[in-house]
Amino acid sequence: MRRRYPRRLSPATTSTTTRLALVAVVLAASGVLTATFVSGGGRGTADAATSLSAFVAIERVRPNVARPPLDPKASTGRFTVDCGTNRTGKFSPDNPVAQPGVKNGAEHVHDFVGNLAITANSSDADLAASGTTCENGDRSSYFWPVVRIDRSVRSGGGDVRAALAATSGTVTCPAVRDRLPAVPVPARAAVDRRLAELDRLEAAADRRILGTRGVDVRLNNDVLQWLRVRRAATLTGLGDTIRAAGGQAPAGLVSLTDCDVSYDGIHASLHTTDTAAASAATPQVSCPSVRDRLPGVPRQALAEVDRALAELDRQVSEANQRLVTSRGEGGAGFVENAVLGPLRARRTAVLDRIAIAIGRDGPRPQGLDALARCSVDQGKGQPATPPASSASPLPEPQGPNLELPHNTGRILRPEAVVIEYRGNPVSKVVPMPRFLRELTGDAKPTSRGPANARAIWTCSGFGDRLSDKYPICPAGRQVQRVQDFPGCWDGRNTDSANHRDHVAFADRATGACPRGFTAIPQLRITVSYDIPRGVQLSGRYALDSFPEENHNPFSDHNDFVNVNSTRTMQRIAACLNSGRNCR
Known part of the structure; x- marks a missing residue:
């Protein structure tokens, strides 16, 4: 079972001047990046490790992006969506695609754009009713791990590997x-x-x-x-x-x-002193579970109870969206008066309807009114109610930098996020189905193998090459993550048991979809960052990751839930098939 692990304070770190001097010595002596550093995350804690062997000058990466020849039937258009760069501040350690129903399951923080209400427990109906950050009304959810800059770096680094070697997975x-x-x-x-x-x-x-x-x-x-x-x-x-x-x-x-x-047990070896929490990632409403408190429901009441349960879900979803859009508003009592109080009143009414509906043809359930009161998890450690998973809760993001064990330092905001749907080089595309779930890359190539991991890192102006290492860019160029999603669909399912089998990537050389799959608009998300060159050379920017990945750049990933309306998705497909550029 998962546990919470406190943090351990560490000795003082070396200076920036010393770091840069060491980098220069390493580069001059060997021509390769081999020195290893452990990041203090700007808080004096031995939390994050960054190895300079995980960085590469982009000029040293050979061009490797295949561009299949275009068939006369190709769909060559491009449809771009502007969903912003998460200026609303929707951060979460949930992964609603890869780990639905698991609170804090990612053990690292994601940037979210698009859908405002999404959490690990959101239903399709909740997503469809949500607000959005996208300019065209697209309610889809797009999210990826944050990148952080560590204020301090010092020599060392074996502690993470040693802790992992002594840890059993759960x-x-x-x-x-x-x-x-x-x-x-x-x-x-x-x-x-x-x-x-x-x-x-x-x-x-x-x-x-x-x-x-x-x-x-x-x-x-x-x-x-x-x-x-x-x-x-x-x-x-x-x-x-x-x-x-x-x-x-x-x-x-x-x-x-x-x-x-x-492998969150690794934290037991690395962190021994608790740290006070200051603020959470986007707070979420926690309400007592209702479904598992109900008895068997008489046939006559099934439809009414189902509608009521969906209404309870929608109420929580709306409250979560309110927490995103109202951040910074009101005083100390704002959340209680504007969010929790109204939610409690609405839940009480629905719970009473459920009890009445069941009681007409069977024993009326008792005590449902006690399930009306909800809380807001403010990141003080434990959730207000047990999470909807079989595991005990993981730590909440803590402090002004929304830090988690092993993922520390200042979150770097993207300078630009480009979301585009692209066609297929050998065929027309069909609209992707609403509520299709897709992911690209693999957050755990160390513990699951590298088969699904993808090289995504590059620099602006170097779009012909992608690296599985963090790039060091020429002066004036931006660090970029270019993440392509599968562009082929099995024609039936919006998800699959492993979240991958219902979609597929087209052949890199030919662009054709595998047998049994149909081309759909292929999603590409390009996230660009302005990172000082000194930070790049000293290995002080890193991806949030699972603990066993130790900020492995090859563990980068991106997730997507399509909540475009059927009409909008038809318009996207038509744009691509006609070879136009659309917004």
């Missing part, structure tokens, strides 16, 4: 109980048995992982695949059980199939 799975529709009376016992089976499967997988210290990629993949197959079967059976009893088909269960191996 298995964490998305919660299912609070994502279900109303459960009919005849299905209640069978559903409970299947939920208990999910718990047993996770515990069995966890025991296998706990038997090994350090990272064993083969074991991790074997265990997760074993667990994925069995969870998929159990979730399918769970849905079938509810439907057979007259209930609503559960939505999005496939997204809850995949589990993960976490």
Whole structure:
């Protein structure tokens, strides 16, 4: 189970002058970047490690971007969306695509643009009703790990590797109980048995992982695949059980199939002194779970209870959006008076409706009114209510820099974010379906293997080359992350058990989609940063990452949920197919 780990204070760090001098000596002596530093994150803590071997002068990267020849049927247009650079300050350690239902599951902070309400628990209906930062009304969610600049760097670095070698991983799975529709009376016992089976499967997988210290990629993949197959079967059976009893088909269960191996236990070796929290990433509303407190619901009340449960979800989503758009407003009582008070009143009314609906044809549930009061998690350590996952809570982002264990330093704001949909070099594209989920790259190439990781780093003016290392750019050029998403779709699914199999990348050489897949608008997100050249040379900018990745630039990734309207997506496809540039 996951635990919270305090931080340990460290000795003073070396000066900037000494750092730059050491870099010059290393470069002059060897011609390569080999010195290793441990970052203090600007707080005197041995949290972040940056190795200069993870940096490369972009001029030394050979051109490697393939541009397939264009077929006469090619869709050559380009559709650009302006969603800003996250000036609203929506940051979160949630990953709603790769880890739905797991609070703080990323263990690092993401920049979010577009959808304002999204959290790890957002339903499709919640996303569709949200506000957005995009100028054209696009409610899609686009998010990626933040980049930080460390104020201080000093020699060392073996502590992270040593801590990882002594750490056993733990298995964490998305919660299912609070994502279900109303459960009919005849299905209640069978559903409970299947939920208990999910718990047993996770515990069995966890025991296998706990038997090994350090990272064993083969074991991790074997265990997760074993667990994925069995969870998929159990979730399918769970849905079938509810439907057979007259209930609503559960939505999005496939997204809850995949589990993960976490190495957050590494923090126990690295951090021994607690640090006071000053502020959270974007605060979120935490409300008591309702679905798992309900008895079996009589058939006559199923539709009404389902509508009420969806309304409760929508209320929380609207409150979370209010927290984003009202940051800095009001005094000490603003959140209570403007967000939590009205939310409590609305929840009380809906909970009363649920009790009445069930009580007409069965025993009326007692005590639901106690579930009306919610809290706002202000990043003081523990969530206001237990997270919707089977694991104990991870630390909240802390302090003015929204720091997490091992991910410290000042967040660097992007200078520009370009979101564009592109065509296919050999065929026309069809509109992507609404609520399609996609990810690119892999946040865990160390613990899961590099098969899905992608080289994304470059400098402005060097678009013909991408690196799996942090680039050192010529003076006046920006550091860039160019992240291409899969541009082929299986034609049926908006997600898959591993969040990858329903989409695919086109062939790099030919541009053709794999057999059985159809070309859709391919999303490309380019994030640009103005980073002082001295910071680049001294290895003081780094990506937020999982602890075992140790800021590995090859662990960069990006996630996307398509919440464009059907009409807008049709307009995007038409633009690409006609070869135009559109906004």
